[in-house]
Amino acid sequence: MPNPKVLEEKKAIVDGLAEKMQSSAAGVFVDYKGINVEADTALRAQFRENGVDYSVIKNTLTRFAANRIGYEALDPILHGTTALAVSKDDPVISAKLIYDYSKKNQNFKIKAGFVDSKVITPEEVVALAQLPPREVLIAQVLGTMNAPITGFATVLNANIRGLAVALKAIAEKKSA
Numbered sequence: 001m002p003n004p005k006v007l008e009e010k011k012a013i014v015d016g017l018a019e020k021m022q023s024s025a026a027g028v029f030v031d032y033k034g035i036n037v038e039a040d041t042a043l044r045a046q047f048r049e050n051g052v053d054y055s056v057i058k059n060t061l062t063r064f065a066a067n068r069i070g071y072e073a074l075d076p077i078l079h080g081t082t083a084l085a086v087s088k089d090d091p092v093i094s095a096k097l098i099y100d101y102s103k104k105n106q107n108f109k110i111k112a113g114f115v116d117s118k119v120i121t122p123e124e125v126v127a128l129a130q131l132p133p134r135e136v137l138i139a140q141v142l143g144t145m146n147a148p149i150t151g152f153a154t155v156l157n158a159n160i161r162g163l164a165v166a167l168k169a170i171a172e173k174k175s176a
Helices: 004-022 037-049 057-070 073-076 093-104 124-129 134-176
Strands: 027-033 052-056 083-086 109-115 117-120
Touching: 004 057, 004 083, 037 093, 052 093, 052 117, 057 073, 073 109, 083 093, 093 109, 093 124, 109 124, 117 124, 124 134
Parallel strands: none
Antiparallel strands: 027 083, 027 109, 052 083, 109 117
8 A cells, every 4th residue: 555645745746737737738748768968958948948848757647647637548658758848828839849859869759749638649749840930820811811902902993093094095085
């Protein structure tokens, strides 16, 4: 029988992890096997700069936390070395940082992720990471919204210009 004090500590860890996962905009699970301390320290510094919480987690405790909040689909990936990177506000930044780092280090493997309370595959994490920055997406949407208005203004301007040319031709004809 486990020590009651240890059991309470583990329950607190599970509660905290479940809360962290549930309150995050997105998260990515990775297999960090094969990276050295220097690379890990640099990666953690980069995460801190971008507001990403990165921690190595025990698979059993993570499984309990994930099942508690409805992420049962994570069960198959919770084995081996596992770390979790979560972002409270930006659903893309943790995926982008992990993906960029995994391109440089072949041992760093994306296991799965979650976004908007949905578990996503490693391929979907990569697709999320490859999205353009927020500002670019906003500019694209605004450009799309602005195009019909610009086209309408051009058509109206062409009709007015045509009317002006026709009136000028009539005026020149009558004055001649």
